[in-house]
Amino acid sequence: MGRMPSAKPASAAPFTPLDFQLVLLRRMADHNADLVEDARHTLGVSVAEMREANRRWQAMRHAPRSRGAVSRYRSILGDPESVTPRRIGDLSCEALLWPVPLWPDLRFEVLVAPGGVAWNEWLVRAPGAPGPELRSPADLTPWSCTVDEAARAFAPVRPLEGSAPTRWGLAFTAPDGPNGPTVPDGPTVPDSAPRDYVAEFTYGLLQRVAVTGPRR
Structure with a gap:
């Protein structure tokens, strides 16, 4: 046999x-x-x-x-769900979106510059899907929002370089609100006093928020 x-x-x-x-x-x-x-x-x-x-x-x-990033994503994920012209500053590009079943309200977005070079790859909110209500840093729970949603909610923000190519950070200042984090042994000040934060993202999805300064 x-x-x-x-x-x-x-x-x-x-x-x-x-x-x-x-x-x-x-x-x-x-x-x-x-x-x-x-x-x-x-x-x-x-x-x-x-x-x-x-x-x-x-x-x-x-x-x-290795094939280019766009070709690699097409070979793995198939044809994008949508291809939309986008202008960011002086750069004209295309936004390619693919569904991600694990997160139905998100899409994997690849921004493609002229010449077919992918210069940004991350998760974004799906078109038409409702975003989270981000009223205070207490609402910034893991996987709750994307980079652009946090940037809009807590503007002005300062972009930070991440520890790896797939990671990003945002530095911002905001009031704690009633459920915000506290600093041990800090001065007694109103809960609504502002303080500095850093939000960390992986592939554009929020992972954690750290307090970087005492209440002001």
């Missing part, structure tokens, strides 16, 4: 939209392990599968003959 053919190696299998969602989650696990664990169970995958998806993604990105 002939030998059965061996199973196709995982590295040779197609990289799927599910794998891409695992890559997003792997990057977010550093800040929100519990949320990532819940999402992983929702997707029905193991920790090993998440790590393998991330390993394969990095290998694709850094391969000597």
Whole structure:
């Protein structure tokens, strides 16, 4: 009796939209392990599968003959849900949007400059989907909002360089509100006194907020 053919190696299998969602989650696990664990169970995958998806993604990105980012996303996610002209300052570009089943109200957006170069890749609110009500820093809970939503709610903000290419930060000043965080042994001042914050994002989705100064 002939030998059965061996199973196709995982590295040779197609990289799927599910794998891409695992890559997003792997990057977010550093800040929100519990949320990532819940999402992983929702997707029905193991920790090993998440790590393998991330390993394969990095290998694709850094391969000597790696395809461009836009071609890579099209090969994994298919045709974008929409392609919209966008102007940001003096730059004319196109915004390509793909659905992300794990977050139905979000889309993965790639901004493509003339010549086909992708210069920004992150999660944004889906067109027509209601955004969160961000009235105070207490509303900035993990995964609650995107970079642009936080920037609008707490303007003026100062963009900060993240610790990795997929991470961003926003520095801003705002009143605490009644449920805001506190600084131990700080001076007694009204709860509504402003203080400085930094919000950290991974792939454009909020991960955590830190207080960077005492109440004023």
